[in-house]
Amino acid sequence: MPSVRVIRRRIKSVQNTSKITQAMSSIAAIKMRKAQQRVLAARPYSDKIVEVLGALSARGADGLEGEGVHPLLEKRPTKKIQVVHITSDRGLCGGMNGNLNRQTGSYILHETHPVSVVTVGKKGRDFMVRFGRDVKAVFTDLGDAPRLLDTTPIAKVVSDDYTKGEVDEVYVAYTQFVNNLVQRPVLQKLLPIEPPKVAEGEKTKQVDFIFEPSTDDVFARLLPRYVDMQIYHAVLETIASEQSARMVAMRNASENAKDMITSLTLEMNKARQEQITKELLDITGGVSAMEG
Amino acid sequence: MPGTLHVEIITAERVVYKDDVNMVIAPGSEGQLGILPRHAALMTTLGTGELRLKKGNDEVSMAVSGGYLEVLNNKVTVLADSAEHAEEIDLARAEEARKRAQERIKTRSSDIDLERALTSVHRAEVRIKVAQRRRRPPISQ
Numbered sequence: 115m116p117s118v119r120v121i122r123r124r125i126k127s128v129q130n131t132s133k134i135t136q137a138m139s140s141i142a143a144i145k146m147r148k149a150q151q152r153v154l155a156a157r158p159y160s161d162k163i164v165e166v167l168g169a170l171s172a173r174g175a176d177g178l179e180g181e182g183v184h185p186l187l188e189k190r191p192t193k194k195i196q197v198v199h200i201t202s203d204r205g206l207c208g209g210m211n212g213n214l215n216r217q218t219g220s221y222i223l224h225e226t227h228p229v230s231v232v233t234v235g236k237k238g239r240d241f242m243v244r245f246g247r248d249v250k251a252v253f254t255d256l257g258d259a260p261r262l263l264d265t266t267p268i269a270k271v272v273s274d275d276y277t278k279g280e281v282d283e284v285y286v287a288y289t290q291f292v293n294n295l296v297q298r299p300v301l302q303k304l305l306p307i308e309p310p311k312v313a314e315g316e317k318t319k320q321v322d323f324i325f326e327p328s329t330d331d332v333f334a335r336l337l338p339r340y341v342d343m344q345i346y347h348a349v350l351e352t353i354a355s356e357q358s359a360r361m362v363a364m365r366n367a368s369e370n371a372k373d374m375i376t377s378l379t380l381e382m383n384k385a386r387q388e389q390i391t392k393e394l395l396d397i398t399g400g401v402s403a404m405e406g
Numbered sequence: 407m408p409g410t411l412h413v414e415i416i417t418a419e420r421v422v423y424k425d426d427v428n429m430v431i432a433p434g435s436e437g438q439l440g441i442l443p444r445h446a447a448l449m450t451t452l453g454t455g456e457l458r459l460k461k462g463n464d465e466v467s468m469a470v471s472g473g474y475l476e477v478l479n480n481k482v483t484v485l486a487d488s489a490e491h492a493e494e495i496d497l498a499r500a501e502e503a504r505k506r507a508q509e510r511i512k513t514r515s516s517d518i519d520l521e522r523a524l525t526s527v528h529r530a531e532v533r534i535k536v537a538q539r540r541r542r543p544p545i546s547q
Contacts, residue, residue, distance in 0.1 A: 155420045162416065162485055166449070166476065262418035262487070323478075326436050326450035332474060335451045339473075339487075346418055 118389060121382040125375055132371030138206065139364035145258055146294070146357035152259065153291065153350045160343045164310045167340060169323075170333045171309035185277040186337045189306050195229045196250065196281040197221070198272060198304065200288040200348050201238035202356040203254055208363035210289055210355055211237040214299040218287045221301060222247060230281065232271055234349065250275070258353060262346050269342045276305045288348040289355040295362060297355035304344055307337060409443035413459060415468070415484040422489045423468065429460040430482050432475055441477055448477040452486065454529050456536050467492050469536040471529050495537040504530035 199218050201211045215238060222229045230248040233239040239252050251271045256264055272284050284305035290298045325332055413430060415423040430441040433455025441448075454471040472487030507526035 152419070156418055158414075158421060159416045159418045159485060162476075162483060166474070166485075322447060323476075324446055324448045324450075326434060326448065332449055332451055335474065339485075343418060 116385065118382055118385045121378055121385060125378045125382065128371050128374050128378065132368050132375070135364045135367040135371065139361050139368060142207075142357045142361035142364060146354060146361055149258070149350065149354035149357050150291070153347075153354055156343075156347060156350060160347055163336060163340050163343055167333070167336055168310040170329055170336070173329055184334050184337055186273060186305060186307050186341065187309070190279070190282045192227055192282045194281045194283075195225060195227050196232060196272060196275060196284045197229060197301075198232045198234065198268065198284065198286040198345065198348075199238040199242065200286065200352045201233070201235035201241075202352065203236045203256075204356075205237065206363065207356050207360035210297055210359040211235075211241075214238070214287060214289050215241040217299040217301065219245065221287075232268065234268060235352070256349060258357075260346075260349055260353075262342060265346045265349050266342050268349075269338070269345045272305065272345075273338060273341055286345065286348050288352045289359075291351045291354040291358065294358050297359055302344075302348075304341065307340060409480070411441065411443050411445075411480050411482050413482045413484070415457070415470070415486060415489050417473075417486050417489050422486075422491070423459070423466070425459075425461070427459045427461040427466075431456075431458040431460075432484070433457065433470065434475070441482060443480055445477045445480075447479075448475075450475050452484070454525065455532055456539075457484070457489070467536050467539045469495060469529075469533045471532070490533070490536075492536050492539055495533050497534065497537045500530050500533040500537060504534065 197218055199214070201214055205211070218231070218238075219241070222231075228248070230250045231238075231242050232251045232253070233242050233249060234253045234256065236254050239249070239254065242249050251268075253268055272281075275281050276284055283303070285301050286304045287299065287301045290300045292298055410426040410428060411430060413423060413425060413427050414421060428443070432439055432441065433453045435451040435453045438455075439450070452470060452473045452475055455469075457468045457470045459466040459468070468489055468491055470484065470486040470489045473485045475485075476483045504527055507523050507530060510523045511520065511527065
C-alpha cells in the first residue's frame with residue numbers, strides 16, 4: 115500500500131483538478147444560456163426569410179427575369195459534393211466534436227462522388243486534415259458570439275464554388291442543440307436551395323403584394339441571405355451545443371473527482387491506521403524484548 | 407392622433423426596434439418611400455440609408471443597410487443586414503471608416519473593388535448623418 119504522504123498528494127491534485135472542472139462547468143452554463151438566447155434572437159429573422167421565400171416561390175419567382183433560374187437554385191446532376199463541417203475550436207466538451215467528425219467521416223466514406231470539405235472550428239479542421247480529406251477552406255476562431263457578418267465569408271465560399279460549378283451539391287454538418295443533455299449531429303442540404311413550401315391552405319389567403327423592383331429581384335436578393343442565415347444558424351447551434359456539452363462533461367468530471375477523493379481518503383485512513391498499528395507493534399515488541 | 411403602424415426592425419442578431427409609430431420613411435432600393443397607416447401590402451428591397459420613424463412629435467432615426475421591407479395589414483417588418491440606433495453609432499469610427507474608404511478609392515490600387523469601396527463610403531456617410539441627427543435639437547412643431 116502506498117504511503118500516507120503519497121496518497122495525500124494524490125488527493126490534493128484531484129481536488130485541484132475538480133476545482134478547475136467545477137469552474138469550467140459554471141462558465142459553460144452561463145455561456146450556454148447566452149448562446150441559447152442568441153439562437154432565439156436569430157429566429158425571427160430566419161422565420162421571416164423562410165416565410166417570404168415560400169411566398170415568393172409560390173408565386174412562381176425564380177430569381178431571374180425571363181428564362182432560367184437563379185444560380186443558387188439551379189439543380190445539376192451530382193458530380194461533386196461539398197460539406198461545411200462545423201465544430202468547436204476547443205475540446206473538453208464530451209463527445210460532441212467526435213460524434214460529428216464520425217458522422218461526416220462516414221458520410222464521406224460511403225459517398226461515391228468526390229467530397230470536399232470546408233471546415234469551421236479547429237477540431238473539425240484537425241480531423242479532416244489528419245484523414246487527408248480535400249479541405250477547401252478553413253475557418254477558425256469565430257468566438258462565442260459571432261455576428262452574421264463573421265459567418266458570411268463561409269457562405270460566400272460555398273456559394274461561389276456552387277455558382278462556378280465546382281460543386282453540385284452542398285451540405286452543412288453541425289451539432290443541433292436539442293436540449294441541455296442532448297445534442298445531435300445532423301447533416302442538412304444547403305445548396306441548391308429548395309424554397310420552403312407554403313402549405314396549400316395558406317396559399318389561398320395570401321395577399322396581393324406590390325413588389326418593388328420585381329418579384330424576381332426581391333427573390334434574388336433574398337436567396338444569398340437565406341444561405342448566410344442557414345450557416346449562421348448552424349454556427350449558433352454548434353456554439354450552444356458546445357457549451358452545454360461542456361457543462362455536462364465538466365459536471366461529470368467534478369462528480370468523478372468527488373468519488374475519487376472519497377475512495378482515496380478511505381485508502382489514506384487505512385494506510386495511516388496500518389502505520390500506527392505497525393508502530394505500536396514495534397513499541398510493544400521493543401518493551402517485551404527489554405522485559406524478557 | 408391618426409392611425410398607427412406597428413414596426414419591427416429585425417437583424418440576424420436581434421430585434422432592434424419594435425413599436426407603434428405614425429409614419430415610416432425608408433430608403434427603398436428604388437428611392438425613398440414613406441409609409442403611412444393603411445398602406446397597401448408591399449414588399450421591397452432596401453438600400454443603404456436612413457430609416458426614420460415618426461411617432462407623434464418624436465422622430466427616431468436609424469442607419470440601415472441592405473435587406474428588405476414588408477408592409478402587411480398595418481404592420482411593417484424590416485429585415486435589415488444591419489440596423490443601428492443613432493445613439494449606438496460611434497461617430498469617430500464612422501468618420502474613420504469613411505476616410506479609409508475614400509482613401510481606397512483615391513489610391514485605387516488594382517486589386518480593390520471600386521463598387522465595394524463606394525458602398526462603404528456611402529454607408530459611412532449615412533451613419534455619420536444619422537449620428538449627427540441626434541445632436542440636433544428635437545424638431546419643434
